[in-house]
Amino acid sequence: TKKREREQKQKLQHFLTDLALLGSLQGFQYFQPWLRGREELLLTVVNEDLGWRSPGFAVSEASSFSSGLSSSSTSSTFSLASDPGSPLPEDPEGPHQAPQPRQRHSQRPDHPGHTEDHLLPASPSEREIAVPEVNCTLFLLAGYAKYGRPYAWIRSNHERLVNIGGTDSMVKDTPMKLKSITDWGSQGIRVWDIVSELVCLCTIPSPSNPFALDMRYLKSLPLSERFLVSGALLNFLETYVVYGNRDELHYEKVLEEVKSLRRLHVQTLLEVQRRQGSIAKPVQPAVAEPSEKD
Structure with a gap:
């Protein structure tokens, strides 16, 4: 058992190394990563492929600020995002509503009763300071040591991707049930497997190369x-x-x-x-x- 625990810790460390590497990149067509802390990465994914240019879009102040927290620890990120005295940045153009050509409810959050039902992220969805760009959905990809494995959460446009059946914050902060994450413990899953699954799930039409x-x-x-x-x-x-x-x-x-x-x-x-x-x-x-x- 201890040997398996050591192997899982090493595997998670390798994942966090991949996460840090991915967070330093720019120039992908369908997504843009922003490293936030040692264990978290924000992933902005295109909703509809309209010849949209990435990552040359004008990044919002909130997104720029959150991406600049890469040197901070996860705990400091959490205290900043969850501080009730900290006003949340407002979008002068109002909330960005993603187009909904068709609903994709195949990747549902874990249902109540599952062991993963209450695996909350360190940064609650209600206090997310990053603002998704127009025609984009924001995801949080994290590898918290306390959970021992990676998870992904939707941070915007929940209704577009999953049938959450309510607006309760506990439901919104339920991790996504992705095949790549389910297979992480038994197969050689790397960060690009999770990213490609999120891109193919979110972007319409599904791109032939998520890493274009x-x-x-x-x-x-x-x-x-x-x-x-x-x-x-x-x-x-x-x-x-x-x-x-x-x-x-x-x-x-x-x-x-x-x-x-x-x-x-x-x-x-x-x-x-x-x-x-x-x-x-x-x-x-x-x-x-x-x-x-x-």
Whole structure:
């Protein structure tokens, strides 16, 4: 039993490492991660694919603030979010109502009576300070040590995805029943398995590649930033290529994406080197022509 507990702790630590890596990335087309604390990650997922650009959208102040809490502990995040004296930020345009072309109630929260019914997140839904963007749904993905495994919660547009049967905060803060999370204890589930399931559940139409990149956004970045961002994305996707499930329908699509991203990264590197070379190249002093007397 102790051996299994140690293995589960190590597995959770690996998950938190993946979570931190994912939270540092930007440039995906269908989702944008925001790292919040050591154990939490906010995931903004597109509702409808309307040629929407990610993550070039204007991030709300609340989202920016919450993503800046990555250096804080989960407990401090909780005390900040649950402080009754702290006013919640208001959206000047009013709440964003997600379009509802069809209801997806296949992934229901755990029903009352299940052991996972009262697994509440450290940050209650009612005190969520992050505001989802237009045409997006916000999720909380966390790996709390006290639960010993990852869970996912819906933080906005609950009615769009699940039939919650009420507005009670306890019901809203019930973790989602995802196949990837159910299989986490017995199979080699990684953070990308949970993310891809959430994207395919939320985005309409379901994308053929949940990890598709917004190349137009990446190419618009300043040169030095483009080099760093493309390199970080390349590291993540190449890790997926090595350890991901090759039977997934989108695996080949990710391989194609990696090839395009690698070309962009190498081109950016060459351009960086060329510019650095032109700046560092010393100006050659003019050599005086020898006089006829010499």
